[in-house]
Amino acid sequence: MPSFDISMIIPLAAVAIVLLAVIYLTRYYYRDLLFGPPVDFDGDSYVEIGLYPGNCRAALVFTCDDVNAMTKPEKVVKVLNVLDKYETKTVFFLIPFFKGRYMMVKDSEVVKVLKEAEQRGHEVAQHGLTHATVRRRMLFLGWGKELGSLPYSEQKRRIKKGRKILELAGFTIHGFRSPAFSASIDTLKVLDSEEFLYTSDTRIRPIMLMSNKRFCESLYYPYHPGGLGILDFTNNGDYFWGYTKLGREDLRSLKHRFNKFYERRGAFVLLSHIEPLSRGKGLKILEEFLKYTQTKSLWKPNLRELAEWWNAREALFAVSEIKKNTLLIRLEKSSDYTLKNLTIKFKPNIPAQSYEILDANGALLKKGKISESVVLLDV
Numbered sequence: 001m002p003s004f005d006i007s008m009i010i011p012l013a014a015v016a017i018v019l020l021a022v023i024y025l026t027r028y029y030y031r032d033l034l035f036g037p038p039v040d041f042d043g044d045s046y047v048e049i050g051l052y053p054g055n056c057r058a059a060l061v062f063t064c065d066d067v068n069a070m071t072k073p074e075k076v077v078k079v080l081n082v083l084d085k086y087e088t089k090t091v092f093f094l095i096p097f098f099k100g101r102y103m104m105v106k107d108s109e110v111v112k113v114l115k116e117a118e119q120r121g122h123e124v125a126q127h128g129l130t131h132a133t134v135r136r137r138m139l140f141l142g143w144g145k146e147l148g149s150l151p152y153s154e155q156k157r158r159i160k161k162g163r164k165i166l167e168l169a170g171f172t173i174h175g176f177r178s179p180a181f182s183a184s185i186d187t188l189k190v191l192d193s194e195e196f197l198y199t200s201d202t203r204i205r206p207i208m209l210m211s212n213k214r215f216c217e218s219l220y221y222p223y224h225p226g227g228l229g230i231l232d233f234t235n236n237g238d239y240f241w242g243y244t245k246l247g248r249e250d251l252r253s254l255k256h257r258f259n260k261f262y263e264r265r266g267a268f269v270l271l272s273h274i275e276p277l278s279r280g281k282g283l284k285i286l287e288e289f290l291k292y293t294q295t296k297s298l299w300k301p302n303l304r305e306l307a308e309w310w311n312a313r314e315a316l317f318a319v320s321e322i323k324k325n326t327l328l329i330r331l332e333k334s335s336d337y338t339l340k341n342l343t344i345k346f347k348p349n350i351p352a353q354s355y356e357i358l359d360a361n362g363a364l365l366k367k368g369k370i371s372e373s374v375v376l377l378d379v
């Protein structure tokens, strides 16, 4: 019988670690890939229609996970102070019944702070039910992955119960994010059937050597995963967790990632977690990042606003033609949601002096001179 060569342990362990790392970093490989903004109309030879309102180039939303009944309200207030200073909205993803022990309840201090934040345009959404798994896991791996491995009916029960708890605490819930990004296609189907407007269940970690580049360089826009009605937002981060000891390094890679979205007119959803964000350099990095984005042309909605807008924008179609020195643009909108401050830009060298924008029935919405170059209107 051949004896076991002890010197093989280290190389074998190294191979195992590399394999685990590859599986971990490429686990979204089966998911959808996008090539360009998934909208019915982006532009033609005469006009370009903006992806966001008010002639903004890209969108920025901050999100903060794991707020629960045990969260100290001061921590939420500190985060809000930074965001309000830079007029950036956040979505707090709340754990309704943390670990099956701590329930979000009406009139508790943390709920009061969150209700006030809602008044200023921030949003709360749902983050699972307990954020704890009921299945045995290998060592500590996946302890917070509450949903994906559970049967459809159990996922549905948890999602409905969580939403009910948050409603009883006084919130209206439109969005969802699975604890530790544990959604399966069944999770998305439950959310879709329960008429959630959006989910935020895909995560791009700070890009590392073995990241799945093809995937990471695809999802810059909201889209409908698996062809469902629900919208999914891709998250970036967490850059506030302290992957590196040097805050500068986190900030540099965060800016780099943001710039890629900005170049492609993407919707940049930034991920954070309330506890690590409140410790160490988290808030300082956030503030420096927001300062950096101040010079950019950004729309800063919450995710509900972004989802409503996107649902209407993706289904907007336009036809343009020139008749007797006038550029006629007919807009066909199939959503009931109003596109406020829709941006229409004229391309250079249009062989016409004036424009007329019409609705699908041919009624005049706006007219003027091509020399205006950018037109904003409500559709």
Ligand SMILES: [Zn+2]
Residues within 6 Å of the ligand: 065, 066, 127, 131, 144, 179, 180
């Ligand atoms: Zn979480």
